[in-house]
Amino acid sequence: MTRTTARTSARAAVAALAAAALLPACTSAAEIEADQRAEAAAEAPAGDPADEAAEPLAVDTSPEQAGRVSTDAAPDAVALVPADVAEDGRLTVGVAGAGEPPLGFLADDNQTVVGSEVDLASLVAETLGLELEVVNVSWEQWPLALQSGDLEAVFSNVGVNAERLELFDFATYREGVMAFSAARGSDLEISEPADVAGLTVAVGSGTNQERILLDWDAQNVAAGLEPAQPEYFASSGDTLLALQSGRVDTFLGPNPTAVYQESVGDLEVVGTVNAGWPNTTYVAATTLKGTGLVDAVEAGLQHAFDDGSYARTLERWGLAGEAVDAPEVNPAVDS
Known part of the structure; x- marks a missing residue:
């Protein structure tokens, strides 16, 4: 597994990313964005509000992620961090990096995992006073990686369902759609x-x-x-x-x-x-059941909700429409 450390800074830098498999390797992000905007403008019928609103999402593809939203440590959340997690000062989080914006994808260096899920994990790590260590995992890997202790948490668009609740704890942060x-x-x-x-x-x-x-x-x-x-x-x-x-x-x-x-x-x-059809479900930070880490994660998320960094992060990645009012630990689901 490739390990990368996610770090925060304060200056916004944006570029657009199209599906890498369909683009020449030498094409710059600026050229891609310009071509996409021109194409969209040419295809959109005049006066169609829906097409006017469908503006390409600006995405920072750099490994440094200068535009990442930051927050500060929350003492009440820090106090909930289990001793074994606090001991090394790191929060090891699995994120599937084989996708594309906005969830989890590889940056321009082709090894650093970035995206909305990394940004939300970064907020939680900051509120808990921990350094974030991001591990690039495949979807199939994350359950065993949590159970083996290779990961302490997963932020990877994981939906809460009855079967997963038997093995894992969850702290919700988006609607599952x-x-x-x-x-x-x-x-x-x-x-x-x-x-x-x-x-x-x-x-x-x-x-x-x-x-x-x-x-x-x-x-x-x-x-x-x-x-x-x-x-x-x-x-x-x-x-x-x-x-x-x-x-x-x-x-x-x-x-x-x-x-x-x-x-x-x-x-x-x-x-x-x-995602929970025929019921309603949510996307959540995932930890191994019974470790107690989920309570710290929920408190960290709540701090990010309260100070506005959660909302700004979703807005950065075009996901404001999937926001929830507050995080919740292990929400009730129908089996």
Whole structure:
């Protein structure tokens, strides 16, 4: 696993990032942003408010992350840090860095993990008086890494569900929303299970969105509708290529990523669903159950909520619409 240390500073620097797999290596971030803005302006119908609002998300892709929002230590939160965590002065956090803005992705040095999840973890580490150590993990790795002690917490768009609550503790910080994305110009509209009947749907293995798709498909088949065809890809770049080439009809994935891709013109969002469908769930910081660290994390998040650094961080990454009113430890979920 690649280990990188996330650090804060005070000066904002922004650039735009498109899907790396589709761009020449020599293309600068400024050129990419200019091309995207020109493309979006050329395609948008005059007077269409929705298209006028879909401005590309400005993203800092530097490993230094000069624009990261900062906060200060909160004594009440510091007092809750378990002794074994406080001893080495570090908070070791797993973040999946194989994605793209705004959640977790690799910076320009191709090794430092940055994104909204890292920024939120950074706020918590600061409030707890700890140095943040970010570990780049795959989605499949994080549960075992927490159980083995290689990680102390995970900030990686993890949704709270009944099965995970048996092994892990959670402190919520965003609503869990998934989005169906399709190629530009698609006439798809997806709001209920019947809308995916007969479609080829890209989805991540072992995710809540895969569960939703399979549940919807089972419901459709029971009703005599044509089954959906799940497809799995190794990277977001591969998924994007499959959408644009027509190999798949839609992709069900995290809403933040879909909103970003829509903003830069690569695809469009054709529907959303809560990650806990048919119930409501939340995205949360994840710790091993029973360690007590989750109480410190919740207190740290609450400090960031109170001083405004939480809201500013979500705004920085275009995620203000997924904000929650307050963090909550182990929210009730339906099994």
